Structure formats: C-alpha cells, structure tokens
Amino acid sequence: MTITAAPTEQSHWKPREVKIINEQPxxxxxxxxxxxxxxxxEDxxxxxxxxxxxxxxxxxxxWVMAHAVETPWWSRYLDVSCYSYRFNIVARLSESDQTFFKLKYT
Structure with a gap:
C-alpha cells in the first residue's frame, strides 16, 4: 500500500480516540x-x-504499514532555518504499538 497523498496536516490530524476491542479499551x-x-x-x-x-x-x-489503523499520510512544511522542506510521515497507531515502535525504531 503506497503512500500517495499529501493532504494538509490539519485536514487529516485526528484527536485521540478510544475503541472497545475484545471488551478492552x-x-x-x-x-x-x-x-x-x-x-x-522547484518541485x-x-x-x-x-x-x-x-x-x-x-x-x-x-512494520508501520502493517500495524497502522489507516493508511499513513505525509505532510510538508517549509523549514526557513535551513532553506528546505521538512516532510513528516504520520501513522495512526494504538498506544501499545506506538510504544513498541518508539522502543524498537527510534
């Protein structure tokens, strides 16, 4: 599943949500x-x-593509401090998956 869209960060960013899965929040x-x-x-x-x-x-x-709840998306912004564009890839993950990701990959 390829990340193909560059929506604005404000349009895709969602607040934290809690779902009940197997009777557990x-x-x-x-x-x-x-x-x-x-x-x-130029581009x-x-x-x-x-x-x-x-x-x-x-x-x-x-790993992120396999565990993300939705397809990850990316955004960009102009970083004027170094005359470049900064790209962020954002994924919606459960908090336990976020902990695993941070411990293993960062």
Missing amino acids: VAFSDLVVHSFSVAEL PVIHAAGPLADWEHSEAGA
Missing part, C-alpha cells in the same frame, strides 16, 4: 513515524518520492 492516536528534509527546489515532492519509498520499504516502514 484501546486508545489510538497519530504519531510522526518518520521525518526528513528535501532541499528547497520538492518529486524529490521526496525516493526517501518516501525507501522508508516504506525499510523494516520500520513495513
């Missing part, structure tokens, strides 16, 4: 799972395609 929230910079170019999205695909096919990316 499970909390889900959004987490930035990967972040990288692309030099300020930074084209230049970000390589790092996005590389991350998705990495061990951490494959």
